[in-house]
Amino acid sequence: MKIKILLNVCLALACSACLAITDSQTYKDSRKFYYTHINKPAVVDFSVAEISPIDSRLTKTFAALDKELTNLERELDGILDINNVQAITNLFSQFPWISHIYALSPEGEVMGAIPSYVPDNTSFYYIQEREVKAREIIAEIEENPMGHEIVLFRPYMLSGELQAFLAVTFDPKSLLPFVGDPSHVVFLSEKAPFWTGDFAYEDTPFALDWEKVLKSSSYDTVSNDQYEGAWIVRYYGGQRLVYGVLQEKGQEE
Numbered sequence: 001m002k003i004k005i006l007l008n009v010c011l012a013l014a015c016s017a018c019l020a021i022t023d024s025q026t027y028k029d030s031r032k033f034y035y036t037h038i039n040k041p042a043v044v045d046f047s048v049a050e051i052s053p054i055d056s057r058l059t060k061t062f063a064a065l066d067k068e069l070t071n072l073e074r075e076l077d078g079i080l081d082i083n084n085v086q087a088i089t090n091l092f093s094q095f096p097w098i099s100h101i102y103a104l105s106p107e108g109e110v111m112g113a114i115p116s117y118v119p120d121n122t123s124f125y126y127i128q129e130r131e132v133k134a135r136e137i138i139a140e141i142e143e144n145p146m147g148h149e150i151v152l153f154r155p156y157m158l159s160g161e162l163q164a165f166l167a168v169t170f171d172p173k174s175l176l177p178f179v180g181d182p183s184h185v186v187f188l189s190e191k192a193p194f195w196t197g198d199f200a201y202e203d204t205p206f207a208l209d210w211e212k213v214l215k216s217s218s219y220d221t222v223s224n225d226q227y228e229g230a231w232i233v234r235y236y237g238g239q240r241l242v243y244g245v246l247q248e249k250g251q252e253e
Helices: 002-020 023-034 053-078 085-094 125-129 172-179
Strands: 098-104 110-114 138-144 147-158 161-170 185-189 193-195 219-223 227-236 239-248
Touching (some): 053 085, 053 239, 085 098, 125 138, 138 239, 161 172, 172 185, 172 193
Antiparallel strands (some): 098 110, 098 161, 185 239, 227 239
16 A cells, blocks of 8 residues: 555656646756757747749649659659569650650660660760769750750669669650640750740840859749749759749739
């Protein structure tokens, strides 16, 4: 009986000690030991942020396109064996906007291709200059007679040694069906514009030195005498892609 009473007393003391410690008290007491408040109570701001109409357009316009790019990256990462022909050919049904798929040597030599036809001047030897990490998707932007294409490289390594690459190429403009009406859409990289809608690139406020701009910004609004727009950066395989929307000044959506 005495043991039971003693246990109840200890339990009561423990509970009272716990109840005496509050968030604010712990917050204050921590300063005694660490000379700073290390567990400041969280404060949640429930106010509703205002989103401008053009920012809302930017988000809605590129949501589906961005999802396609993300899904392709994930599917490539999930192909653990470069000899898994079924998984590789399935990419064409999942992503019909893909142009070619290549199996490459560590030096970038084409060992196989789907379709088997390899376009003239196709070369991937530049991949030797890139630092390669296991399962890290690498993106490059190449110019061709039709404009530009994006190349995704999926490396395959064994015991830290590079064995091969799986490379997927596609024309960025083939993704335009995912943005709805592309007439007021701007899609570009820091190296080159892919698409500027119904507008001449040089006449738009998007005609910027993007390598310089992207060193300090990942989002902004732009305007000139005729047009106004907004853009945001999308990092993809080490490349910086720019999603943008453009409209004539004073135009209401």
